[in-house]
Amino acid sequence: MNLSIEEGEIFGLLGPNGAGKTTTLLMLTTVLKPSEGTAIIGGYDIRSEPDKARSLIGIAFQDPKLLWVDRILDVLNWHAKVCGLSRSERKRRVEWALKELELWHVRRKKIHGLSGGMRKRIEVAKVLIQRPKIAIVDEPTAQIDVVGKYRIWNMIRALRDEGSTIILATNELYEADELADRIGIMHKGKLVVCDKPERLKDSIPGGDVVEVHTEKEVSETVLKKLKSFNEVAEAVVIKPNHLRVHLNKAEKIIPKIMEVFFEERIMVSSVNITEPSLDDVFLHYTGLTIEEAEKLSPIR
């Protein structure tokens, strides 16, 4: 893996379970020592200066790391203390996080009385309270309901806006697409590809699909003209008045396509554009769907 993450970005590490995302994150947080290679965090080498590297990092683990006998408020207060927050700041941030994550009413409860979703929210709260320079969130919305997901996504974005760099590990493609400025796809312990989501999608030849329904039959001339565009990978007549075009950068070329129909005096009754998803990107680069890749994972 060779990767650099820019300051202030949300970097999505995407891959199926067992791809090596969590192992990578544990090495970055100095919990695991790399068998070979290293990482530089804010100028500090994780091998030679682990304490300094760790001082810049905060992590919300995939599985909540909580003792069942502990109380929520104690867990978060202690975490804030050990991360060096002053008494007033600690009080303010803990209260804020508990209220935002709808845990305020159970703040004095012990961990063993909480649902899986609540425990996960406590884990995420730790990093939100800490506001580290580099915040790592490992599957932050697993086990969390839809409303809670959106709330946590907004909080992660706010954390980035306040100056943190976010590393988001997820196997939820939609989550990565929604949050990440750049995405690295991991498969079998290797980084397969890394780029902005739009560029990853555009990198699939003919990934965009434009469906055009017309008032009258699509002529051969239209097909010929459409195929002459560099961005068009394929144009297929499905029915006499239904054309499917596989292309790239659909948003740029749609006006040109419309111009062809206008020139040929064919009325267009509807146009439907479908962009490739990150599922398609994953499939393109690994040859597997994310579900298939998970089934082949050695960790299963």
Add this chain to the structure above:
Amino acid sequence: MRKILLVIERDLKTFLNHKILLLMRALWFIAQILLFGLIASRMVVVPNYFEYYAAGVTIIILYSTAVYIGYDIYEEAEHGIVEYLLSLPVSRKELAIGRSIGGGLRSFIYVAPLMGIVLALLGVSNPLLLLVAFFSLFLFSFGVAGMSMTLAMGIKSADKFDILMGVLDALIVRLSTVMYPQIFIQQTNPFYADIANFNPLTFASDLFRWGAGLEQYITFSPLVSIMAIILFFSTFTFIGVVFYERKLEGGGWE
């Protein structure tokens, strides 16, 4: 230093959260003294055996409470807390020192009121001697915590640790002068007495009895006992800290 104090604070709080466990230990202690101690003292020919036994049981509970840090380490490994602790902005050394101090301190804090009850039963004769004895027991609890950390980190298997601690508890308590004076051990088997003479529980119980004014039953001079406890404390605290610092990373927990 601040980070070490925070690690200690966490250990104390977690320990105090185990309310049922603490209550049961206290009930065990009371039952041992008020049932076993009182009944056994009637059938044992040793004069003042009740006082002798009460002092010994205090050392047993101090030992078994200080050992608890090892079980905590396994519980933390099971719940992933080890990874959490390793990811915090705390150096490995601060973490290891904090755990060692926390493990010893919390057991002493817990046992101190029980010691107070025993001393009230015995009637304290010299507060100064008692303070010296208390301080030695304070170091003893750190030594036991260090020993427990060393074994927990060395074995990294909860089942094996549990079995080992059970066996160790049986041997270390019974091959000491905690429950019976040294002369009876010597009469039973001189080899047992040799082992008991090197047992930290013998030194700890000697010191507690000395501080409580039961000097007729002590095996060694208080100075020897204090030196032995200091040696036990420094050796196992050092090894415990080193083992915890070096072996916490890398997983391998069973």
